[in-house]
Amino acid sequence: GAGVSQSPRYKVAKRGQDVALRCDPISGHVSLFWYQQALGQGPEFLTYFQNEAQLDKSGLPSDRFFAERPEGSVSTLKIQRTQQEDSAVYLCASSAYTWVAYNEQFFGPGTRLTVL
């Protein structure tokens, strides 16, 4: 596809369940980002990959959050033992460049996670 895709678009989990959210970046994009967007708020940075290397995970809120991008393309954000405060939209973005400060990021539609 032409853009960033994410799946599932919606996920409902019971508190304590593990979830896995998938991101397919634009083909060839070396940089990949995950963001968490709470209701009524702007996106907040979670983590950044350059190819398969996770260069920054400073935004991950707890050790229950884990992200991987083993082959430098598709990425998975995993949340273990979900809590109600994890309910949010999780956005993925990709960029064609490694110098990311200036260059445009392309965002996916997000996965809306609701933890009951």
Add this chain to the structure above:
Amino acid sequence: AQKVTQAQTEISVVEKEDVTLDCVYETRDTTYYLFWYKQPPSGELVFLIRRNSFDEQNEISGRYSWNFQKSTSSFNFTITASQVVDSAVYFCALRYSNTGNQFYFGTGTSLTVIP
């Protein structure tokens, strides 16, 4: 501390009116980049514009224009002759050159254009 402030939470205008969305940012470095994104109800963030800290020239793109003023740390966005399709949440965002992977977003301004 909030690095990007969008004081207007919600704005409603009647179609064809002009509207300005405010953005004030916190500066730490001399080199930084400012962005505006549009988030329609579908949820996907759409890039609108990027500005670097050394370029204060204002920009116009169709009905959109941006006013960047370093003296007041502001990067305001004006939509001229608003249309219903402009209804969305608009985010201002900031990146510093030396921590470029971290994107700091404001809380967004929800714009509703009434037909």
